[in-house]
């Protein structure tokens with residue numbers, strides 16, 4: 577299947593661009609990232625531009641530049657990145673950029689503003705200086721608050737912040753204080769993450785242990801209850817938004833819709849083909865972008881549909897499942913649904929299938945129950 581010469585009406589409406597460079601490596605990080613120092617950023621941007629132009633990207637409605645740390649680029653490279661994206665932003669409704677507090681500047685905020693960025697995802701992680709230090713982050717809580725206020729004063733009102741929980745020595749009391757500080761920022765979107773200690777991370781080398789499942793659950797319940805009490809909706813497993821501020825780009829993934837993914841280690845889903853780019857920078861810079869290509873078949877179509885759509889609190893409609901798979905959801909999964917419904921993990925109501933709060937907590941189990949016999 578071809579992923580370049582596709583008709584206009586079938587082209588993805590979401591574009592993801594990856595910039596892998598970071599000024600330092602956080603102790604928990606296992607994303608596709610590379611230490612910026614000594615790298616030839618121009619070479620990477622040229623390869624990125626070549627990959628971008630190779631897809632004949634049509635009109636997209638969301639753009640997301642993630643990393644790595646896009647804001648780690650110097651101003652010249654930063655500008656070049658946005659000039660590269662300019663031809664694709666006509667008609668874009670949501671244009672998000674991930675930024676870090678320690679290398680974001682007023683000038684970079686203005687560059688983004690001038691190039692149509694209307695949503696920032698700021699890597700705050702915690703508003704406790706000690707916790708930040710222990711996680712290998714290079715900013716303080718005070719600097720984060722100052723940067724958020726500066727961004728707001730320049731007209732960025734759609735801001736998301738990350739909150740990690742389960743960090744070494746973090747207590748429920750500290751997390752509770754952290755959430756209060758986040759609430760005081762009065763931002764419309766908060767993405768939460770449980771710390772997982774992945775191989776090849778500093779935390780793994782330091783033999784850091786993840787908190788127990790019970791503690792992790794207590795921490796998440798605390799987050800859930802506090803954020804809900806302040807008008808945030810849990811619209812995805814661990815992501816919260818005020819009404820109307822759900823991330824449209826991420827909803828593309830969670831609706832199992834197609835998207836372009838450009839850059840080192842990026843994944844995409846175009847014209848029925850899922851692909852993953854190489855994580856090897858020199859291969860990527862030479863134009864050898866692709867690591868894996870996977871043409872979607874009927875079984876994997878169902879699997880992806882469930883893996884993505886059931887992450888959302890709204891789940892999916894039975895009609896959509898039928899349109900996409902040609903199958904009847906209730907018939908296909910009649911057997912596992914008996915227990916999933918009986919134990920209150922899945923609900924089916926008014927044409928919609930969705931996980932309950934408890935079902936979202938146990939999503940791996942729900943998915944396994946459904947998918948194992950496919």
Ligand code: SF4
Pocket residue numbers: 597598600601602605606607609643644645676699
């Ligand atoms: S800034 Fe983000 S991508 Fe870079 S090392 Fe830290 S967590 Fe990873």
